Amino acid sequence: MEDIDFSPVQHKTWAELYRRQLPKIRKHACSEYLEGFDLLQLPADEVPTLDFLNSRITPSSGWTIVRTDTRYTDSDEWYRYFDRKEFLITNYIRSWEELDWTPEPDMFHDIFGHLPFFMLPDYAALQEMFAPTYLAATEDEEKENIKRLAWYSTEFGMKREDGVLKVFGTGLMSGGDEFTKAAEGKMNYHDFTIENVVGHDKVMYEQHNELYVVDSIDELKQELARYFDPIVEKASG
Numbered sequence: 001m002e003d004i005d006f007s008p009v010q011h012k013t014w015a016e017l018y019r020r021q022l023p024k025i026r027k028h029a030c031s032e033y034l035e036g037f038d039l040l041q042l043p044a045d046e047v048p049t050l051d052f053l054n055s056r057i058t059p060s061s062g063w064t065i066v067r068t069d070t071r072y073t074d075s076d077e078w079y080r081y082f083d084r085k086e087f088l089i090t091n092y093i094r095s096w097e098e099l100d101w102t103p104e105p106d107m108f109h110d111i112f113g114h115l116p117f118f119m120l121p122d123y124a125a126l127q128e129m130f131a132p133t134y135l136a137a138t139e140d141e142e143k144e145n146i147k148r149l150a151w152y153s154t155e156f157g158m159k160r161e162d163g164v165l166k167v168f169g170t171g172l173m174s175g176g177d178e179f180t181k182a183a184e185g186k187m188n189y190h191d192f193t194i195e196n197v198v199g200h201d202k203v204m205y206e207q208h209n210e211l212y213v214v215d216s217i218d219e220l221k222q223e224l225a226r227y228f229d230p231i232v233e234k235a236s237g
Helices: 009-030 030-040 050-061 076-085 109-120 120-128 130-136 141-153 176-185 218-237
Strands: 064-068 086-090 157-161 162-166 190-191 212-215
Touching: 009 030, 009 162, 030 050, 030 120, 050 064, 050 109, 050 120, 050 157, 076 086, 076 130, 086 109, 086 120, 086 176, 109 120, 120 218, 130 141, 130 218, 141 157, 141 212, 141 218, 162 176, 212 218
Parallel strands: 064 086, 157 212, 190 212
Antiparallel strands: 157 162
């Protein structure tokens, strides 16, 4: 999809969300996100163009950013894009009344929340674990568990750094009130393990109370592999 012209109101919404979120991430975001954020250099006052994003991200991690008019892409289709190392960003942006929290992922979430991480090959390798496993899964329960494991790690996970809880999940990273509550220790926190997460349904249309914590991206990869590897091996024969 070619780049599109966003309205002055959409650019204003982006700029206000950026202004609100910047001091929060500087204080509470995990080190990987901040590294990627500084490398990506998102514009503060306008929605970034597709050309800008791909000029930074593709040389860094090999991923391509693709625009879509769809607000919430079906999981099967989403993971087919993921398998091609294509990350979808929606053209929808939240209303002015939803600045603090929106139940739907919008372009600010997609870009500000996710894309700084895709400047880092090590993080991209983490994301590249999900699609082959999801597409290899033959049981609905396996697919649901893979989505839960993504939800409570890369979307709504926390990370320990020197004994301090930092925001890791991209859904939190682009959020207002929920980010603050997560960062300030106002939720219930559990270690991220397969056993803790599998069977715990995603919380989609309200804010979270339960979050899961990882110690490092490498340890998260190892934990996911415990569930993912048997699925892939079964599919391959």
